[in-house]
Structures are given as C-alpha cells and as structure tokens.
Amino acid sequence: MASINLIFFLFFLVLTTSASPNPILPKSGFISAVKDPSSLQYVAKLSLGDGTAVNLVVDLNSPHVLIHGGGGVPVGSSSLECAMAESVRTNPNSKACSVRTRNPISNIPMSGELHEGKVAFEMWDGVSLTNNNSNNGLAKIDPFLFVKSQMTSNGAKGVLGLGQSRISLMSQIFVAFGFLKMRFSLCLSSISQGGIFLGGSPNFVSKFSSKIKHTPFDYSEDFGGYYVRVNSIKIFDKKMDLQLGDDEPFIAARFSTIAPYTVGPFGTCFVKGGEDGFPAVDLVLQSEMVVWRMDGRDLLVPVGDDVVCLGVVNGGFSRRGFITVGGFQLEDRVLEFDLGNSILGFSDSIGGKTCNDFGFGFDLSEKFSESFVV
Structure with missing residues (x-):
C-alpha cells in the first residue's frame, strides 16, 4: 500500500511541475x-x-x-x-x-x-x-x-x-x-x-478612467487624417455662431502631432499675468456631455520670459470647415484610438501630472524572459 501511495505521489509531482502555467501576455x-x-x-x-x-x-x-x-x-x-x-x-x-x-x-x-x-x-x-x-x-x-x-x-x-x-x-x-x-x-x-x-x-489610465470621455472618430485623407465632429463651440459657456449651412452640418476637428499649434504667426499676446481669467474654449462633440476643453494652459503659448501668445487663430472668411488641434493641445492627455470601433477616448488631464512623470522609456525593473518574435 505504501508503494502505491509513493507511486501516486511521484506521478502527481511530475504532473504538477511539468505543466506550464498560462503565459502572461503583454498588454x-x-x-x-x-x-x-x-x-x-x-x-x-x-x-x-x-x-x-x-x-x-x-x-x-x-x-x-x-x-x-x-x-x-x-x-x-x-x-x-x-x-x-x-x-x-x-x-x-x-x-x-x-x-x-x-x-x-x-x-x-x-x-x-x-x-x-x-x-x-x-x-x-x-x-x-x-x-x-x-x-x-x-x-x-x-x-x-x-x-x-x-x-x-x-x-x-x-x-x-x-x-x-x-x-x-x-x-x-x-x-x-x-x-x-x-x-x-x-x-x-x-x-x-x-x-x-x-x-x-x-x-495608469484606470486610476482616472471615470474621467475618460469617448466619442466616434473618422479617418480621411481629405481631412488630413483622424478627426472628430464638432457640433458647437462654447466660450464662457456661450455658444458661438458657427454659421453652418445645410451642406456643412458640423465642423471637423482634426488632430496633428506635426503642427505644434493652430497658429502661424502669433497674433494676440500678453505680458505674463495679464492672461489671468482667460476663458476656456469647449469643443462640444457628439453631445453636451462630451466636451474637449482647452483651458489657458492649452491656449496660451510661452514665447519668451515674460510673454505668452494665443495659440489659436481666426480662420476668417476662408475657413475650410475644420479645426486643427495641434501637438501643444494634445500634450499631457491620454488619447486612445480604438481602430476596431472607431472610438476616441481622451482625458482632460492626467491627474495634474505630465506624461513625463510616468518614466516612459526607462528600465522599470521587471523584464520579460522571452522574446516575442514573428
């Protein structure tokens, strides 16, 4: 009887030690x-x-x-x-x-x-x-x-x-x-x-996932790539008259990491401190609940030790029906492009931090022991 128990124990030991666990796949x-x-x-x-x-x-x-x-x-x-x-x-x-x-x-x-x-x-x-x-x-x-x-x-x-x-x-x-x-x-x-x-x-997105907003996006070379539909623009919570026609039911806001700002050249500038109380600009997307907010930090660009300038420009009468959201307005937010469902997730901020605070690009202690080669 003892020999039978020993054989069973050895069989169980081999079975449990040789079975490889499910691999933890990268995210x-x-x-x-x-x-x-x-x-x-x-x-x-x-x-x-x-x-x-x-x-x-x-x-x-x-x-x-x-x-x-x-x-x-x-x-x-x-x-x-x-x-x-x-x-x-x-x-x-x-x-x-x-x-x-x-x-x-x-x-x-x-x-x-x-x-x-x-x-x-x-x-x-x-x-x-x-x-x-x-x-x-x-x-x-x-x-x-x-x-x-x-x-x-x-x-x-x-x-x-x-x-x-x-x-x-x-x-x-x-x-x-x-x-x-x-x-x-x-x-x-x-x-x-x-x-x-x-x-x-x-x-770290999960730490403030309740603050992530979602809206549909489109991708078209005619609009320069990825864009979302803007139904209205608010300043001081007041809607601007966008003068949209029947053939133009919305304005496209396209995103660019190439254009630093939506300006060139700067037109309106302030001595630092004179911009206090500068109004936020809200791009109202698919509903009044989904808003891309650009506050003073997103709109005012430092151009010297004592001067900041407005980082947007009046499109005038030649407006082509789209807004460019440049790199300056994209910084220190999380943007998630779900290509399978054409949904953009975006945050207004990342908890008062910058993206640099999370140590991207540095060795963060844990390593994978296996290469994933295709």
Whole structure:
C-alpha cells in the first residue's frame, strides 16, 4: 500500500511541475517619444531589430512608416505585399514597388520604394517595460514593410506614421501579435519624454478612467487624417455662431502631432499675468456631455520670459470647415484610438501630472524572459 501511495505521489509531482502555467501576455507594445525643443515635433526611436535604431518624426496621420536608409530588401512590383500597399507605376520598366506618400513636414507629395526589413520594440505588461538597452526580450516583426524615403528632419530620418492603411504600423502589429487589440494610445509630454502604446493603453489610465470621455472618430485623407465632429463651440459657456449651412452640418476637428499649434504667426499676446481669467474654449462633440476643453494652459503659448501668445487663430472668411488641434493641445492627455470601433477616448488631464512623470522609456525593473518574435 505504501508503494502505491509513493507511486501516486511521484506521478502527481511530475504532473504538477511539468505543466506550464498560462503565459502572461503583454498588454501593448511601447515606443518612447521625446519632444524636440527646436522643431517642437515628437521624435520616436525605433529599433531596426539588428542592434541599430533610427529616430523618426511621429505623425499621427501618415499611413506609412518612412525610413531614410533602414536597410531591408526591395519588394517586387508583382508581389502581394506591393498590391496591399496600393502602389503606383512610376516607371513601367522598373520591378520596384513604388508607393505614393507625403512628406508631413512640407506637405509635399512624394513616392518611395517599398522595402521589407524588421523592427523591434519594447513590450508593456501593465506594470513595467522590457529592457530598452538591448534586443533581449524585445518584440520583433520580421518581415516588416516600410517605405524607403529620402526625408530627414532635424536629425530624424523618416516618419513613424500612426495612420490607417493595409501596411500601416498598427495593421502589421495586429497581424503579428493577435493577442493585442486594434488600438493605440498616446501620452505626449510637454516637458520631455512621453510614450506611444501599440495595442493597448497605459495602466495608469484606470486610476482616472471615470474621467475618460469617448466619442466616434473618422479617418480621411481629405481631412488630413483622424478627426472628430464638432457640433458647437462654447466660450464662457456661450455658444458661438458657427454659421453652418445645410451642406456643412458640423465642423471637423482634426488632430496633428506635426503642427505644434493652430497658429502661424502669433497674433494676440500678453505680458505674463495679464492672461489671468482667460476663458476656456469647449469643443462640444457628439453631445453636451462630451466636451474637449482647452483651458489657458492649452491656449496660451510661452514665447519668451515674460510673454505668452494665443495659440489659436481666426480662420476668417476662408475657413475650410475644420479645426486643427495641434501637438501643444494634445500634450499631457491620454488619447486612445480604438481602430476596431472607431472610438476616441481622451482625458482632460492626467491627474495634474505630465506624461513625463510616468518614466516612459526607462528600465522599470521587471523584464520579460522571452522574446516575442514573428
């Protein structure tokens, strides 16, 4: 009887120790983004998966990842990948896959060849990041499709586009990592370093989730990318007369990480202290309960030691029916783009903190022991 019990115990021990627990999957991919003080653009560092990295300008609306150099191999014009990229034939004798795109800085159309390489980025488990000092434990996508371009800007060598296409960054991440959601989140810092969460949201959102508002969004190249519908604008809780016609039932508010402000040049300025009591501007979206509020911090831009200027401009009689919400107005908020449901989640603030306060881009102690390679 004792021998039978011993055999049963050994069998139970082997069974319990050999059974692997369910793996804890990451909540999202992560790429840090730093504000460049000279250009006021946001620059992300993307690992190319071979120990090298490239700085790319973050463009919320570009449907492609553009890389100057970047290695990789050309994609043939008759390939499935080229068909997915909706290529154009600029030279009938060329076997290269040419993709029509746009320089977001100059807004000039251009084309570049589609290449196939690999990229790597950190993963976020809801608490910490993988080690950003090496490629161990980084998520890798191989092959990864990008457009090879000659574009450079203030040391950045290309564009990290977060727009929509069949070969967009998010489309490729969703195909490669099916456990991630078809969404991405931004937390851009007004001071230094913020982050882009690919496939999920930062964990601190749950601390003030009741303050997150939601509204439908659309994506259209005609409107410059992502936009929401503004039904009315209020100042001092008074509705402005938007003079909308039957053919224009709403104003589109589009978002841009390229345009620092909705101005150029500044027209109305104050000596610091003279802006006290400056009214908030409310963009009323799908209902009176869903409002994007821009207070004095969002509207007044410091241009010197003692001067601030209004960061919006009168569109005049040439108004084209949309408002640009620039990077200055996007900073230190959480924006979550749910691509599967076309819903934007946004916060008015993040509890009095800046996105830099959360330590994005730094080694936060816990590491993943396994690389997620596709």
